[in-house]
Amino acid sequence: MGVSGSGKSTMGALLGERLDLPFIDGDDLHPDENREKMRAGHPLDDDDRWPWLHRIGELIDAGLVEGHATIVACSALRKSYRDLIRRHAPEAIFVHLRGSSELIADRMGARDHEYMPATLLGSQLATLEPLEDDERGVVVDVTASPDELADQIIAALPAVTTP
């Protein structure tokens, strides 16, 4: 989880490799209307996001039925969005990729994205609700390199998964 540009796609792919688990990028699951809305510079609202979040939850659930966890890149900005994912997968662990707005704006400015403009970072940050104490999760600071972050996240997982 985390705002656009925080490193979800990068870290999701890397964690998928490191943990030998399937990786699903939530970016790829947005319907065309959502992509067009963001491309035009408009933030999504809750009604745009609910079906997308349900789809993500269904895919996690389908993996669990097959007997495996899934790594997912999903902004999951509000607690209510994470609650919806937990309705599908109560054991879900959220890894919040946290960074300063300056650092993330720099990274967004330097990358090419199919539809997400850097101008939407402000609304992403305004929408973000950090993990609360009762949410199973890990918070990392994205100033570290992807490899260092993967080490930190993997090291934190046993403590998070132990009941």
Ligand SMILES: Nc1ncnc2c1ncn2[C@@H]1O[C@H](COP(=O)(O)OP(=O)(O)O)[C@@H](O)[C@H]1O
């Ligand atoms: N830990 C990191 N250190 C340096 N650059 C990073 C790191 N994580 C991601 N990036 C770069 O920052 C940009 C945004 O990352 P990305 O994975 O696309 O974020 P998101 O999926 O959250 O939008 C990309 O150009 C990516 O290569």
Ligand SMILES: O=C(O)[C@H](O)[C@@H](O)[C@H](O)[C@H](O)COP(=O)(O)O
């Ligand atoms: O809920 C949302 O507002 C979107 O999902 C958004 O958070 C997401 O960031 C975009 O899909 C762009 O993709 P990136 O996060 O990869 O920039």
